[in-house]
Amino acid sequence: MNKVMLLGRLTKDPEIRITENGRVLATFTLAVNRKYEKDVADFLPIITFGKTAEFTEKWLKKGMQIIVVGRIQVRKWETKEGENRYSTEIIAEEVEFADSKKQEDKEEWKPADKQIDISDESELPF
Numbered sequence: 001m002n003k004v005m006l007l008g009r010l011t012k013d014p015e016i017r018i019t020e021n022g023r024v025l026a027t028f029t030l031a032v033n034r035k036y037e038k039d040v041a042d043f044l045p046i047i048t049f050g051k052t053a054e055f056t057e058k059w060l061k062k063g064m065q066i067i068v069v070g071r072i073q074v075r076k077w078e079t080k081e082g083e084n085r086y087s088t089e090i091i092a093e094e095v096e097f098a099d100s101k102k103q104e105d106k107e108e109w110k111p112a113d114k115q116i117d118i119s120d121e122s123e124l125p126f
Contacts (some may be wrong), residue, residue, distance in 0.1 A: 001002070002068055002071045002072055002091060003026040003070075003071060004030050004067070004072055005048050005067065005068070005069050006030060006044065006068045006069075006070060006090065007032065007034050007065070007066075007067050008031050008032035008033070008041075008044070008065070008068075008099055009030070009031050009062065009063055009064065009065050009066075010028050010029070010030060010031075010060055010063060010064050010066065011028070011029040011030070011031050011043060011062065011097065012028065012029065012034075012062045013028070013050075013060070013062050014026045014027065014028040014048075014053075014056045014060055014125070015027050015062055016029065016053060016054075016056075016057040016068065018027050019051045019091070020035040023049055023050065024049065024050055024053045024054055024074075025047065025048070025049055025051035025053055026047070026048045026049075026052075026056040026057050027045065027046065027047050027048075028045075028056075028060070029043050029045055029046065030043070030044050030066070030068060030090075031043055037085060037090060037106050039069045039084070042086065044072075044089075044090055045088075045089045046068055046088065046089070046090045046092050046093060047089055047090070047091050047092065048091075048092045051094060052093070052094070052095055054093075056095055057098075060095070064097070064099070065096060065097075065098040066095055066096060066098050067094075067095070067097075068094070068095055069092070069093055069094040069095075069096075070090050070091045070092040070093045070094070071090070071091050072088060072089075072090060072091075073088070073090075073091050074086055074088050074089075075087045075089065085106045093114050102117070
């Protein structure tokens with residue numbers, strides 16, 4: 001079974017392009033912190049296709065924390081000099097938001113300025 005689940009932050013906005021056969025593809029890098037090593041992260045290349053790629057481009061931005069579920073894929077290619085090269089990537093099948101909007105984007109709740117004296121319950125508006 002080849003299944004991976006990652007929680008991390010985007011290092012930059014996703015890039016989208018169309019493949020030679022007309023398929024939509026989005027790529028981005030996910031910074032995933034290591035649990036037991038403080039201030040150490042792995043930077044993993046993520047690839048999405050189709051509707052997931054369109055969602056990724058439309059809604060995800062640099063710095064957002066997301067969950068990616070997918071599979072690990074290793075690509076092999078040969079350079080012009082005849083050397084074999086390898087690349088390990090995550091092919092995302094699911095992408096979900098992991099945090100809410102940043103605190104500064106939220107409207108903070110504040111109590112009403114007007115105080116109501118409830119010493120006499122008969123004056124309550126309800």
